[in-house]
Amino acid sequence: MRLSTFAPLFLNNRLTEITLYTTGKCNFSCAHCFVARRLNKKYDELTLDELKKIGSFVPALQRISLSGGEPFLRKDIKEMAVLFSNSWRAEHVVIPTNGHFTKNITETIEHFGKNGKGRLRILFSLTGIGKEMEAFVRVPGSFERWKQSLASAKDAAKDCPNVELGVLSSYHEQNQDRFFELMDFVMNECGIEDFSFALVRPHKRYRPKLNLDRFEQVLLEYYKKRNKQPAFTRAYRELYREMLLSYYRNPRMIVPCQSGKMRIVISPEGDVYPCETLGFPADHPEPWHIGNLRESGYNLSNLMRSSRAQTLHRKIVRDKCHCHDGCDLSLSLLASTPFKLKIFFRGMKYLMMPSPGRGASG
Numbered sequence: 001m002r003l004s005t006f007a008p009l010f011l012n013n014r015l016t017e018i019t020l021y022t023t024g025k026c027n028f029s030c031a032h033c034f035v036a037r038r039l040n041k042k043y044d045e046l047t048l049d050e051l052k053k054i055g056s057f058v059p060a061l062q063r064i065s066l067s068g069g070e071p072f073l074r075k076d077i078k079e080m081a082v083l084f085s086n087s088w089r090a091e092h093v094v095i096p097t098n099g100h101f102t103k104n105i106t107e108t109i110e111h112f113g114k115n116g117k118g119r120l121r122i123l124f125s126l127t128g129i130g131k132e133m134e135a136f137v138r139v140p141g142s143f144e145r146w147k148q149s150l151a152s153a154k155d156a157a158k159d160c161p162n163v164e165l166g167v168l169s170s171y172h173e174q175n176q177d178r179f180f181e182l183m184d185f186v187m188n189e190c191g192i193e194d195f196s197f198a199l200v201r202p203h204k205r206y207r208p209k210l211n212l213d214r215f216e217q218v219l220l221e222y223y224k225k226r227n228k229q230p231a232f233t234r235a236y237r238e239l240y241r242e243m244l245l246s247y248y249r250n251p252r253m254i255v256p257c258q259s260g261k262m263r264i265v266i267s268p269e270g271d272v273y274p275c276e277t278l279g280f281p282a283d284h285p286e287p288w289h290i291g292n293l294r295e296s297g298y299n300l301s302n303l304m305r306s307s308r309a310q311t312l313h314r315k316i317v318r319d320k321c322h323c324h325d326g327c328d329l330s331l332s333l334l335a336s337t338p339f340k341l342k343i344f345f346r347g348m349k350y351l352m353m354p355s356p357g358r359g360a361s362g
């Protein structure tokens, strides 16, 4: 564990987390996809050599998420994961996947297990069970492929203590009535304890009708009865979801957003923005463009220190910007002292309680 990667959470003054859109290609057409209009266009994606150059201008990071499109459509994803861990010094390399590309997923785990210095977390996205998933992502056979990839990944990860596997689910209109079933499937049938779920993100072309009371029941069930994570992780994840739920009920700024300072988004072609909503994959991101890495000699540090980056972040704070993006909210919450105190007190409470048993229900 590299201590330097935790410093930003306490100092709140520099880049901590990057979401890199590795590719614009995807073989799915999910109903809720907020990248849909940018998918499968022609991109001159940043190459591995270019990413190596950027590495010398990046501070130690707490986390880098390799987003897409589907990241495992990139043939060099395993080399990228090791590069971000060893040269960019990211403590956690996170790859969300639709679970379709079994061979590349398995090879990435094996390669990282041998060569990665930090930790790799692969999150298998599950939108529903069986035909429900296939209808949602519009790819026949996708559910069986998903299960096959997860089984193969679990097998490969047995020998790789630096690789964690999780399942990621959005709570959306089509699965909200069967979300408990989904939870049972993940924890009992798939044998995955790291189940990360959140309210689906609405956007211009997707306005779901969500049953928020039911989501509250899901939270209660999972965190009070099933979650077996360490006390402070459990406290943080539960509190963050409660905050997100309160935002969906009453949208307003909860804490000043740290996007553009602690977190940034990089498009497949190296354009840097504060976040997805004010950048890639939004429709008109120009006013929020911090700069392009190719045009800036790959020097990300200079871009982040530029007066443009600072002006944009000041504007975000001054305008009390807020949105439904949970990634940014979780980091912004972590940077807030009252929230850190809440985590501390709830974590202490969980430390003194017996751990919930997995699979308990009702």
Ligand code: SF4
Pocket (backbone or CB within 6 Å): 026, 027, 028, 029, 030, 032, 033, 034, 035, 036, 068, 069, 070, 098, 137
């Ligand atoms: S797998 Fe991800 S990128 Fe592909 S369509 Fe679905 S949500 Fe969009």
Ligand code: SF4
Pocket (backbone or CB within 6 Å): 257, 258, 259, 274, 275, 276, 277, 278, 316, 321, 322, 323, 324, 325, 328
């Ligand atoms: S509140 Fe949302 S839209 Fe505004 S800067 Fe933060 S992440 Fe972006």
